[in-house]
Amino acid sequence: MMKNMWNPIWKTNSWWAFVYRLALAYFFFGLARGLFYLFNYRFFADMTAEQVGRAWMGGLRFDTAAVLYLNVLFILLSFLPFRFRMRRAYQILTDWTFLVPNALGLIAGLADCAYYPYTLKRTTSTVFSEFGHEGGGLLMGHLILNYWYITLLAIVLIVVMVWLYRRVQPVRTYGEKGGRLRYYALHTLALMAAITFIIWGIRGGSFAKAWRPMTMSYANLSVDKVEHRALVLNTPYSIIRTIGKNGLEEKHFFATEEEMHRVFNPVHRLSESTSARFGQLRGRNVMVIIIESFARQYVGCLNESIPNYRGYTPCFDSLSRKGYLFEQAFANGRKSIDAMPSILSSVPPLQEHFITSHYSGNEIEGLATALGRMGYHSIFLHGAPNGSMGFDAFVKQAGYQRYFGKTEYARDEDFDGVWGIWDEPFLLRAVDELGQMKQPFVGTLFTLSSHEPFRIPSQYQGKFPNEGEPL
Numbered sequence: 001m002m003k004n005m006w007n008p009i010w011k012t013n014s015w016w017a018f019v020y021r022l023a024l025a026y027f028f029f030g031l032a033r034g035l036f037y038l039f040n041y042r043f044f045a046d047m048t049a050e051q052v053g054r055a056w057m058g059g060l061r062f063d064t065a066a067v068l069y070l071n072v073l074f075i076l077l078s079f080l081p082f083r084f085r086m087r088r089a090y091q092i093l094t095d096w097t098f099l100v101p102n103a104l105g106l107i108a109g110l111a112d113c114a115y116y117p118y119t120l121k122r123t124t125s126t127v128f129s130e131f132g133h134e135g136g137g138l139l140m141g142h143l144i145l146n147y148w149y150i151t152l153l154a155i156v157l158i159v160v161m162v163w164l165y166r167r168v169q170p171v172r173t174y175g176e177k178g179g180r181l182r183y184y185a186l187h188t189l190a191l192m193a194a195i196t197f198i199i200w201g202i203r204g205g206s207f208a209k210a211w212r213p214m215t216m217s218y219a220n221l222s223v224d225k226v227e228h229r230a231l232v233l234n235t236p237y238s239i240i241r242t243i244g245k246n247g248l249e250e251k252h253f254f255a256t257e258e259e260m261h262r263v264f265n266p267v268h269r270l271s272e273s274t275s276a277r278f279g280q281l282r283g284r285n286v287m288v289i290i291i292e293s294f295a296r297q298y299v300g301c302l303n304e305s306i307p308n309y310r311g312y313t314p315c316f317d318s319l320s321r322k323g324y325l326f327e328q329a330f331a332n333g334r335k336s337i338d339a340m341p342s343i344l345s346s347v348p349p350l351q352e353h354f355i356t357s358h359y360s361g362n363e364i365e366g367l368a369t370a371l372g373r374m375g376y377h378s379i380f381l382h383g384a385p386n387g388s389m390g391f392d393a394f395v396k397q398a399g400y401q402r403y404f405g406k407t408e409y410a411r412d413e414d415f416d417g418v419w420g421i422w423d424e425p426f427l428l429r430a431v432d433e434l435g436q437m438k439q440p441f442v443g444t445l446f447t448l449s450s451h452e453p454f455r456i457p458s459q460y461q462g463k464f465p466n467e468g469e470p471l
Helices: 014-039 049-079 088-119 126-130 136-146 148-165 180-202 216-222 226-231 235-242 257-263 272-279 314-320 336-345 367-372 388-397 423-435
Strands: 010-012 168-170 286-290 377-382 402-404 441-446
Touching: 010 014, 014 049, 014 088, 014 148, 014 168, 014 226, 049 088, 049 180, 049 216, 049 226, 049 235, 088 148, 088 235, 136 148, 216 226, 216 235, 216 388, 286 336, 286 367, 336 367, 336 388, 336 441, 367 377, 367 441, 377 388, 377 423, 388 402, 423 441
Parallel strands: 010 168, 286 441, 377 402, 377 441
Antiparallel strands: none
């Protein structure tokens, strides 16, 4: 039905009206991403059309999460199984729960069109504390005037969004009529489906047990260079995901850098003899093996002073007598998710896990990054489902070129039923993968079978005694 040709109003059932409105949110988030790309093209000019397309497709996951975060109340109000949903007052309330959050999200996305060149990352919730003491009203007025073209663009787009939103109006139709039992059953199922969709979308499109909810670091998966990840992210998501996550307090222990260096200088310059000795190692392959839930107390060659001690690492013990053995061992985290940043990038957890913190988007130096500049190829191998703890995204940030996980292994019959592929078959496959690597290479392998609940493969049941934990 149309009021006139210049102001058409389409009336349809509440289901199609909801789909149209949610699609409208997606459209404006995509438009904001396109404008962000155009305004900041010089930072992405080296990307090919294929890379831009891949980044855009990866951004749909973050757009979905942002749309659901901002519209969770709108979605729930749209699906509450009550007939008063079609009353005018209720529809006005529903309209506001859509228009206000999405307008704010659009403003945030457009603001980064101008702010990104100063930070080279998407804005997070820290912006509120950073400018909290700068005279909020005066500063905001200055920014609105200084970037008047962004302000004008935001006003125009919000007006267009409101106009398009009001072009479709829900009316009571087939789904809203009928018997009481049928009505409530149908709409209760629809509400449950909507809640499931919200959880699924916010988690990044997965219910897999091994996946944590999606974090900003997942943007690394959709780009070849981590400095391009801002094209995958969107600002509303970045702000929402960092709310309540306190930043680190900046400490000033020394008045000058020179004073600090007199106490400790992290830059070490090798002597000529040491440099020559290490120079002989250049071009050799590097392999880092990280053992899940392991500790110094299990390593035989590190506990020989303990009477009647029997170690659990006979192969490592034999290798320790043929190379360098570093006897000091210190924990840089309490959980597996802390291992990758600590070991591969020297970034220990501070107040929270680096991978899930709002610092995860920062540029960092990794082992594979440093060796990559020396011509090394790199691979990271982990038998857990791809996406587990965000490792596949993080190791790319740490400079690794390839990730080999459960998906690439592609033999579900070797799945342990809990964490991933049993270590024995996965390690044998890892040998094959490493054998195909161009040299020199740096490889990192993270095991998983020694994780609780410490399941034993069926073929080894009863073959190993339960010796308890060594002292």
